[in-house]
Every structure is written in C-alpha cells, then in structure tokens.
Amino acid sequence: MTARFAPGDPVRVRPGAKPGHVRTPDYLKGKAGEVERVLGAFPNPEDLAYGLSGKPERVLYKVGFSQRSLWPDYEGPAEEQLYADVFEHWLEPGGEV
Amino acid sequence: MSHDHDHETNFGSATSPLAARVRAMEALLIEKGLVTEAEIQDNVAYMDSRSPVNGARLVARAWADEGFRARLLSDGKAAAIELGIDAVASPELVVVENTPDVHNLIVCTLCSCYPRNVLGRPPDWYKSFEYRSRAVREPRAVMREFGFEPPGDTRVAVHDSTADVRYMVLPIRPPGTGGLDESELADLVTRDCLIGVDVPRAPSAAQA
Incomplete structure (x- = not known):
C-alpha cells in the first residue's frame, strides 16, 4: 500500500459529481481538511457496488474538517472538527486549511 | 412461510x-x-x-485494565476478538476515546453503517434522515434532545463513518464507580453511550 498523503497533510476533497455509488458525501465536496489517520487500503466500493472486483484497492483516510468551514451557522467553538473517511481518489493536495 | x-x-x-x-x-x-x-x-x-452488551463489555474491560484499553484504542477488532466477540469477518473497528477535552459522536450520513458486531442492529433513529443530517451539522442540539450536553469546555468531534471502518465510543468512566466490578461497570454502558448521544452515569447508590 502506497499512501499519497500522511497524517497532518492538508487535503481538499475533489468537487463535482460522479454518477452512481460513491462514498464521499456531497457536503464535503470541495472542502479543505487535514489527514488525521491513514486507515488502510480497501477494495474500491464504487466498483464493488456494480459487481466488479474493486481492485486495485484504494487507500482510505480519516480526514478532519473544521465544522465552521462546513456549516457557516455552526453552533460550537471554532476548533471543533468533523471527521469522515475519504478514499484517496477523492482527495487532492490542499493549501492552507 | x-x-x-x-x-x-x-x-x-x-x-x-x-x-x-x-x-x-x-x-x-x-x-x-x-x-x-x-x-x-x-x-x-x-x-x-449481537447486542450492545458486547460493546459494554469492551468498555468495562478497558476501564478496569489499562493494557486492554491501549489495545482497544490501537486495534478495536483485535481487542473484540480477544474478548471472544465474533468480529473476525467484520469491518475494521476504530474506537474513539472520550476525554475531558473531547466528546465523540458517531453517525453515518450516507446510509447507516454501524459496528454491528459490538452493538447489534442500529436503532431506528440512527437510520433516520433526521439524525443522519443533523448529527453532522448541529451535534450539540441533537445531544441536547437526547438529554445530554457535553461540558462547556469539551470539544465535540463528529465521526461520519462513510466507508469501510466502523466506529464506537469509549466513554469516560464515571466518578464514584471505584468499587464496582467489571460486570457492574458494563451495566452502566448503554447503546446510546457507545454511539455518543449520552454518557454513562454512576448508579445513585455508588455516588459519593
């Protein structure tokens, strides 16, 4: 497993829609976050959903996002985070979070 | 039939x-x-x-045994198997620990991913559109509706289990439970505590 990103790396979730089964929720599309943890490599669910092998496996990351960057009216302190599990092909290198 | x-x-x-x-x-x-x-x-x-009794056993053991707590946090699935819970064929289990600084809440916005090997079947509300959409954007309001509010200086961390990992919360051991054995401790840990919409409380008789 070769992970492109490491814990602490700034990343951005790719914007845009992909038809069919995806595991990247819309509310994170285009949002900047930071890699919290590399979770391992898993068969790609976007292929598994259609009876394919899911190979090659894709690296999955736990990515932290500032809640206020997701929801402008967020109730809670500025340092609160939401974490979601995002596959590598949905991530690109990010600038400042 | x-x-x-x-x-x-x-x-x-x-x-x-x-x-x-x-x-x-x-x-x-x-x-x-x-x-x-x-x-x-x-x-x-x-x-x-399968039921939340499994998750409660993991928590009680972690409270009673520091070495097990470390193993539970580093590899939840292996720790579950160590306690005899059938988790060999289950997805990876990541256990997130509540501390005085952070309170964790679990949701799956995309469907209803849930650590079934340690919690059994999810409750209806966990699968509802309302919980799934609101837990990510207003977790404090959702917890208040469950009758729980984290202390003011505790951060809330929401975990959206969108893929191949399942999440469970390791709550804080309530004060005043020093005299309880592992099985009595497990009785304090409800399903809702393991999802993060509530926290365990000491039985009133055990409170200082």
Missing part, C-alpha cells in the same frame, strides 16, 4: 408493500436454490444475538 420474528424497523406491518417484496425475494431465492429457509432463519438469529 413463517416469518414472524420481530422486525425493529418501522417499514410497516407484515402486510406492507416492502414486507411483501421481501417475502417475494426470499421465496425466489429459496426456489432457485441459492439459500434455504433454515439459512435465513439462522442468519436472523445470528443478527439478533
């Missing part, structure tokens, strides 16, 4: 369109020889055999 086990879902009565569709699919799968009635019933029984 008998199919009288107690569905906890709200999808309707045994005569609802969805129930009728499920029965038709079952009948077809059996007719085509892909599964047997006994296999279906065995699987239903297996699903019903």
Whole structure:
C-alpha cells in the first residue's frame, strides 16, 4: 500500500459529481481538511457496488474538517472538527486549511 | 412461510408493500436454490444475538485494565476478538476515546453503517434522515434532545463513518464507580453511550 498523503497533510476533497455509488458525501465536496489517520487500503466500493472486483484497492483516510468551514451557522467553538473517511481518489493536495 | 420474528424497523406491518417484496425475494431465492429457509432463519438469529452488551463489555474491560484499553484504542477488532466477540469477518473497528477535552459522536450520513458486531442492529433513529443530517451539522442540539450536553469546555468531534471502518465510543468512566466490578461497570454502558448521544452515569447508590 502506497499512501499519497500522511497524517497532518492538508487535503481538499475533489468537487463535482460522479454518477452512481460513491462514498464521499456531497457536503464535503470541495472542502479543505487535514489527514488525521491513514486507515488502510480497501477494495474500491464504487466498483464493488456494480459487481466488479474493486481492485486495485484504494487507500482510505480519516480526514478532519473544521465544522465552521462546513456549516457557516455552526453552533460550537471554532476548533471543533468533523471527521469522515475519504478514499484517496477523492482527495487532492490542499493549501492552507 | 413463517416469518414472524420481530422486525425493529418501522417499514410497516407484515402486510406492507416492502414486507411483501421481501417475502417475494426470499421465496425466489429459496426456489432457485441459492439459500434455504433454515439459512435465513439462522442468519436472523445470528443478527439478533449481537447486542450492545458486547460493546459494554469492551468498555468495562478497558476501564478496569489499562493494557486492554491501549489495545482497544490501537486495534478495536483485535481487542473484540480477544474478548471472544465474533468480529473476525467484520469491518475494521476504530474506537474513539472520550476525554475531558473531547466528546465523540458517531453517525453515518450516507446510509447507516454501524459496528454491528459490538452493538447489534442500529436503532431506528440512527437510520433516520433526521439524525443522519443533523448529527453532522448541529451535534450539540441533537445531544441536547437526547438529554445530554457535553461540558462547556469539551470539544465535540463528529465521526461520519462513510466507508469501510466502523466506529464506537469509549466513554469516560464515571466518578464514584471505584468499587464496582467489571460486570457492574458494563451495566452502566448503554447503546446510546457507545454511539455518543449520552454518557454513562454512576448508579445513585455508588455516588459519593
């Protein structure tokens, strides 16, 4: 497993829609976050959903996002985070979070 | 065909369109020889055999045994297997620890991913659109509706289990429980505490 990103790396979730089964929720599309943890490599669910092998496996990351960057009216302190599990092909290198 | 086990879902009565569709699919799968009635019933029984008691045992052991706590946090699945919980074929389990600084809340916005090997079947509210959409954007309001509010200086961390990992919360051991044994400790840990919409409380008799 070769992970492109490491814990602490700034990343951005790719914007845009992909038809069919995806595991990247819309509310994170285009949002900047930071890699919290590399979770391992898993068969790609976007292929598994259609009876394919899911190979090659894709690296999955736990990515932290500032809640206020997701929801402008967020109730809670500025340092609160939401974490979601995002596959590598949905991530690109990010600038400042 | 008998199919009288107690569905906890709200999808309707045994005569609802969805129930009728499920029965038709079952009948077809059996007719085509892909599964047997006994296999279906065995699987239903297996699903019903898993419950939050498993998660509560993990928490109580972690509270009582520092070494186990470290193993639970570094590899939840291995720790579950160590306690004899059937998790070999289950997805990865990541256990997130509540501390005075952070309170964790679990949700799956995309569907209803849930650590079934340690918590059993998810409650209806966990699968509802309302919980799934609100837990990510207003977690504090959601917890208040469950009757719980984290202390003011505790950060809330929401975990949206969008992929191949399942999450469980390791709550803080309540003060005043020093005299309780592991099984009494496990009794304090409810399903809601393991999802993060509540926290364990000491039984009133044990409180200082």
